[in-house]
Amino acid sequence: MPLPTRIGRYAVRRRIGSGGFATVWLGYDESLDSPVAIKVLADNWTDDLHVKQRFVDEGRFLRKVESPHVVPVYDAGELDDGRPYLVMGYADQGTLADRLEVGGLERVEALEVVRQVGLGLSALHQQGVVHRDIKPGNVLFRTVEGSGETVEVRAMVGDLGLGKTVDMSSRLTMIAGTPTFVAPEQAQGERIDARADQYSLAAVAYLLLTGRPPHRHATLAAAANPGVPDPMSTPEWPVPPAVEDVVRRGLAADRDERWPDVAAFTAALAQAAGNVQGVVGAPRVLPVDPQRTQPGARPSPLTAPPPLADPTPPKGTGRRRVLVAVAAVFLLVAGAVGGYAAWLGLDGSTTLSDSRSTLTVTVPDDWDKDTATDGWQPPDVDATYPALSVGSSADWETTGGEGVFVGVLPGSKLPRTVPGHPECGQTEDTIDDERDGDRSMTVYFTDCPSVTIERVVQVAANRLLWVQVRAATRGTAVAVLDSVTTAGL
Numbered sequence: 001m002p003l004p005t006r007i008g009r010y011a012v013r014r015r016i017g018s019g020g021f022a023t024v025w026l027g028y029d030e031s032l033d034s035p036v037a038i039k040v041l042a043d044n045w046t047d048d049l050h051v052k053q054r055f056v057d058e059g060r061f062l063r064k065v066e067s068p069h070v071v072p073v074y075d076a077g078e079l080d081d082g083r084p085y086l087v088m089g090y091a092d093q094g095t096l097a098d099r100l101e102v103g104g105l106e107r108v109e110a111l112e113v114v115r116q117v118g119l120g121l122s123a124l125h126q127q128g129v130v131h132r133d134i135k136p137g138n139v140l141f142r143t144v145e146g147s148g149e150t151v152e153v154r155a156m157v158g159d160l161g162l163g164k165t166v167d168m169s170s171r172l173t174m175i176a177g178t179p180t181f182v183a184p185e186q187a188q189g190e191r192i193d194a195r196a197d198q199y200s201l202a203a204v205a206y207l208l209l210t211g212r213p214p215h216r217h218a219t220l221a222a223a224a225n226p227g228v229p230d231p232m233s234t235p236e237w238p239v240p241p242a243v244e245d246v247v248r249r250g251l252a253a254d255r256d257e258r259w260p261d262v263a264a265f266t267a268a269l270a271q272a273a274g275n276v277q278g279v280v281g282a283p284r285v286l287p288v289d290p291q292r293t294q295p296g297a298r299p300s301p302l303t304a305p306p307p308l309a310d311p312t313p314p315k316g317t318g319r320r321r322v323l324v325a326v327a328a329v330f331l332l333v334a335g336a337v338g339g340y341a342a343w344l345g346l347d348g349s350t351t352l353s354d355s356r357s358t359l360t361v362t363v364p365d366d367w368d369k370d371t372a373t374d375g376w377q378p379p380d381v382d383a384t385y386p387a388l389s390v391g392s393s394a395d396w397e398t399t400g401g402e403g404v405f406v407g408v409l410p411g412s413k414l415p416r417t418v419p420g421h422p423e424c425g426q427t428e429d430t431i432d433d434e435r436d437g438d439r440s441m442t443v444y445f446t447d448c449p450s451v452t453i454e455r456v457v458q459v460a461a462n463r464l465l466w467v468q469v470r471a472a473t474r475g476t477a478v479a480v481l482d483s484v485t486t487a488g489l
Contacts, residue, residue, distance in 0.1 A: 007038050007085055008077045014429040017416070021045060022055070026090065029074075035092070036074065040085040052084060058159075059086045061129045069120030071140055071158040093141030093153050093288070096204075098416065100136055109286055110208035111273050113139065113155050116286075117201060118266035120157035125194040125262065131157060132192065134200035135181045136207070143288060153286040179217035184253050187223040195255040198262050202250025205269065206232060209239055214251055226253055242272035351483075358386040359406045362483035364476065367402055370394045378409040385409055396470065402450055404469045404480050408489070411464040414441055414456055419468075424448035442481075444474075451477045459489045 004012050010027035016037060017024050027038040045051040062073040075087035096113065099105060105113065117139055124131055131138075140158040143151050179187070183199035186192050206214040206229065214229035215222075229251060233239040246268045252258045259265040351362045355373045367390055376387035391403025417430070418441060425447025433440050438457055445452040450470040457465040467484055471477035 007040065007079070008075070008087070010036060010038060010087065012038070015432050018042070021051065027087070029087075035090045037088045037090045038085055039088060040079065041083040043081070043083065046081060046083055055086075056084055059084075061124070061127070062086075062088075064127045064129070065123045067120055067123035068144075068154060069116050069156050070123055071156045088158075089142060089156070091140035091142045091156065091158065093143055095137050095141065096139035096155075097136035099141075100207075104211060105208060107209065107273075110205070111270065112286055113208065114201065114205045115266050115270060116155035117157060117204070118262045120155075121194075121197050121201060121262045124157065125197070130192055130194055131197050131200075132186060133159065133178055133182075134197055134204060135178045136204065139204070141286070151288055153288050155286065179220055179223045180213045180215060182217075182220065182223050183255070184224055184226055185255055187220045193255075194261060195258050198250055198258055198265050199252075199255070201262060202247050202258075202265065205247050206251065209243065209247070210234075210237060226251075240272065243269065246272050352388065352390055354386050354388040354406075356386045356488075358408065358486060358488055359388045360483075360485045360487070361388060361390065361404055361406055361480065363390050363404060363480055364402075367392050367404075370396065370403075376407050378407070381410060383410075397468075402471050402476075404467070404484075406484055407466050408459075408486075409464050409466060410462060411458075412462050414439060414458055414464070418443050418454035418456060421445045421448060421452050424452060446474070453477050453481050455481060459486055463489055465489075 004025070006012060007025065007027060009031070010029055013026045013028060013035075015023060016026050022039050022041055025038045025040065027036045028034070029036050041052060041055045045055075056076075059073050059076050062070060071091070072089040073086055074089070076084065077087075078084050104110075117134070121131060121134070134157070138157065138159045140156045141153050142156060144154050145151060181200045181203040183192065183196035186196045203214050210232050215226050217223040217226070229248070232244045232247065233241070246265070249268075250258055250265050259268065349362050350365050350367075351360060352371060353360045353373070354375065356375070370389075370391045370393055372387075372389040374387075375384045377384050385408040387405070387407035389403070389405045391397070392401045393403075396403035397405070420427075424445035426445070428444040428446070431442040433442070438459055440455060440457040442453065442455040445454070448470075450472055451474045453467075453469045455467045457467070459465045465484075465486060467481060469477045469481050471480060
């Protein structure tokens, strides 16, 4: 779905994310001067009345619940093509999955997240609604004003795409859920009740307290017979026995052996933790991530690329004019062809390739004072992948000089965000695009020592292309970005 300018009465800023059933946009309520999240049914489900009804039901379920720990629904509507949309609270602090990607939570914080999610689930259960898909990606964080001038972070339950009332669940035959966190009876297609959500919350608690999930099921069939999880406590990461006993009871394969309800589970967990850690009565505050409070693009857990191999001149390239025929040989993975073609006719440019002839970029002549072509090793990856770095000086990446880094790295999907640049005064909205089947995300950073552009492109099913450009002018930065080509991917 291309970026719309408005959805209903709401202005649209950028896309937050998308899945199999819906796309979520960051919108703006101009009347109330507030950001909102707008969830729109995916266009391929427009004619499926069953899916449309499930989508509408999510809004109705959420609207019935009065709880600060359930994502609020403010409005609903329908696009001109008949697709419904929901206007919801914007989770400006991301999800629990986001936080786990960048290092997890302290134990006291983890217990507080479980407590707050439990409050949200209890509110749903009191209205007869079973969530059925509690997992880190469906735990949302949002800043709210606390006492005085303080700002607090609140955990909320979101995404009731699989939610059902208990009465409807008694007639449900569809098997659904996330294998790692789903209750066995749900994976088996049996009638479910609120204890299925308790199981999923216990699985999340196990993950937060140990750093690993209780099971690593790849399919719902495997989750139907989960077996006994490994002990939570290890020499490197000890978990008090009383805490483990509470979580294991919540993970009982037989639901009759679990706690009576979610409230009983979270109360027992808090008591067990307090008896051994002294956390009962401790301030119930989750940390604010200052990098996640802006409605614009936010920094990524990706780190800056490590230094490339010792610079060596690119073999067989030299200084030469770029020919238009190059565009027919290589796949142009980024940018507008028109701007790139116009720049091709200018003198004073040099085309460089990496040592594997996989990557090619055209830069101004005075940039190639420092060139590295022998590849790089992405963070947390053992293998070496094609890369090319060209700059006006050896330390162009850290001193605000001009240059470009192009690197291939493993990955089956685009990251949520690109690397951030706190030295830049302005960050433009993320540009999500798709050309010739290659999805990409691009962010422009301005008011910097040099204009900076970050782009990540899905160039193959299991390969990403990362491009970072720094230039004195936006025009030069865009021209260099648009000149990047790949071959053999």
